[in-house]
Amino acid sequence: MDERKIRVVVAKPGLDGHDRGAKVVARALRDAGMEVIYTGLRQTAEQIVETVLQEDADAVGISILSGAHTFYFTKIIDMLREKDAGDVIVFGGGVIPDSDIPGLIEAGAGAVFGPGTPTTVCVEWLEGAVAKKRAKE
Amino acid sequence: MAVDTLLEKALGGDIRSIARIISLIENDNPEKDALLKRVYPMTGKAIVLGITGSPGAGKSTLTDKVIEHFRRQGKKVGVIAVDPSSPFSGGAILADRIRMQRHTGDSGVYIRSMGTRGSLGGLSRGTRESVILLDACGYDVIIIETVGVGQSEVDIIKIADTVCLVLVPGMGDDIQIMKAGIMEIANVFAINKADKPGVDRVAAEVRLMLDLVKDRPWVPPVHLTVAENGTGIEELVASIASHSVFLKSNPDGVRREWRRLAFEVEEILLQHITRMTEKSWNAYKTDEVMELLLSRKSNPYAVAEDVLRKIIPGTRVV
Numbered sequence: 001m002d003e004r005k006i007r008v009v010v011a012k013p014g015l016d017g018h019d020r021g022a023k024v025v026a027r028a029l030r031d032a033g034m035e036v037i038y039t040g041l042r043q044t045a046e047q048i049v050e051t052v053l054q055e056d057a058d059a060v061g062i063s064i065l066s067g068a069h070t071f072y073f074t075k076i077i078d079m080l081r082e083k084d085a086g087d088v089i090v091f092g093g094g095v096i097p098d099s100d101i102p103g104l105i106e107a108g109a110g111a112v113f114g115p116g117t118p119t120t121v122c123v124e125w126l127e128g129a130v131a132k133k134r135a136k137e
Numbered sequence: 138m139a140v141d142t143l144l145e146k147a148l149g150g151d152i153r154s155i156a157r158i159i160s161l162i163e164n165d166n167p168e169k170d171a172l173l174k175r176v177y178p179m180t181g182k183a184i185v186l187g188i189t190g191s192p193g194a195g196k197s198t199l200t201d202k203v204i205e206h207f208r209r210q211g212k213k214v215g216v217i218a219v220d221p222s223s224p225f226s227g228g229a230i231l232a233d234r235i236r237m238q239r240h241t242g243d244s245g246v247y248i249r250s251m252g253t254r255g256s257l258g259g260l261s262r263g264t265r266e267s268v269i270l271l272d273a274c275g276y277d278v279i280i281i282e283t284v285g286v287g288q289s290e291v292d293i294i295k296i297a298d299t300v301c302l303v304l305v306p307g308m309g310d311d312i313q314i315m316k317a318g319i320m321e322i323a324n325v326f327a328i329n330k331a332d333k334p335g336v337d338r339v340a341a342e343v344r345l346m347l348d349l350v351k352d353r354p355w356v357p358p359v360h361l362t363v364a365e366n367g368t369g370i371e372e373l374v375a376s377i378a379s380h381s382v383f384l385k386s387n388p389d390g391v392r393r394e395w396r397r398l399a400f401e402v403e404e405i406l407l408q409h410i411t412r413m414t415e416k417s418w419n420a421y422k423t424d425e426v427m428e429l430l431l432s433r434k435s436n437p438y439a440v441a442e443d444v445l446r447k448i449i450p451g452t453r454v455v
């Protein structure tokens with residue numbers, strides 16, 4: 001009975017209104033046995049961070065197609081740290097140029113998955129990252 | 138973090154600590170019972186409101202509007218929104234809060250999404266105990282949004298003081314409304330999407346059904362609502378408030394509390410017995426035992442009796 005489910009917030013920050021990708025990932029995580037909290041479109045960084053805290057999520061997946069990825073990743077990661085929740089795994093995907101990825105990782109993102117990534121890659125990576133996070137608790 | 142520190146912070150209003158304790162509850166952590174026993178004396182102040190109805194009836198949107206109302210009265214609101222877990226993977230898409238996201242930045246509102254995790258009555262395993270925690274943490278109103286239910290997922294009456302059933306036009310004829318189950322548990326009816334055709338018929342049928350119980354001390358009021366634009370919400374919330382007053386002043390209220398408390402004890406007993414049974418069975422369940430069952434040299438009744446005797450010596454199944 002004592003079983004810890006992986007809880008993930010899948011979030012769409014900012015103004016882009018396309019969430020096909022976010023939904024595909026959410027579905028894949030669900031099928032891997034995770035509880036996926038979907039925020040819906042057009043969220044602010046504050047709303048996303050607050051959702052992560054209220055839902056006691058292990059991780060937050062950010063989907064951005066608008067080009068504002070550096071801004072949102074950095075802001076969300078910083079705000080989580082401020083709220084004493086720097087242990088929450090931040091990952092994401094969308095339309096993000098390869099050249100921007102190292103900067104996001106540098107800022108504290110765990111992984112960034114581009115278009116065409118098989119969902120299994122994403123699922124396996126997240127399972128591993130959550131296991132590592134929990135081992136440290 | 139030690140559970141004591143976590144609890145202290147939660148009672149002080151720290152959201153992350155509240156969220157973490159709810160996870161301990163949901164995960165059936167061995168420390169949760171002691172924790173709940175400690176906070177129990179601080180409970181009993183909150184109004185617990187259940188919102189139930191079929192999938193797509195507008196429960197989340199209605200919840201959003203009800204939150205807004207209580208916030209205007211300065212009340213702190215806790216929400217537990219339940220969505221179904223997959224019977225195959227155990228995973229879930231928890232998406233009720235999409236409709237309530239505008240309250241996310243409000244420190245007087247706490248929203249928690251839960252997967253049913255195998256529970257079949259419209260709630261999740263951790264719902265009841267999370268209500269205890271939120272009550273202790275000073276939430277004045279606790280709203281439980283059930284999964285989208287059918288005719289018989291009625292566990293919400295075991296937890297909520299007031300049950301609001303959300304109906305929509307076009308769900309069938311008056312025979313559906315006569316049936317036992319979900320229709321009987323409502324204290325307040327919200328006939329939502331009242332801007333759609335057919336709403337008058339549903340309202341008339343519900344009122345006809347209620348006409349047969351009109352001599353009861355509480356006859357559920359029927360409200361037409363359009364949750365999307367807030368129509369009818371004020372009247373609905375007023376009825377919810379009158380039901381709270383009714384419960385405090387009528388023997389029916391005491392009876393309800395009595396039933397709820399008995400249920401609480403039963404739940405705790407069942408949890409412990411289930412835990413013991415699982416432990417005992419898992420230790421007993423060897424390949425050899427399974428082979429004997431498979432070849433029919435043994436039978437499930439005899440095995441169950443052996444397992445049960447490990448827990449309570451001398452018990453008999455048959």
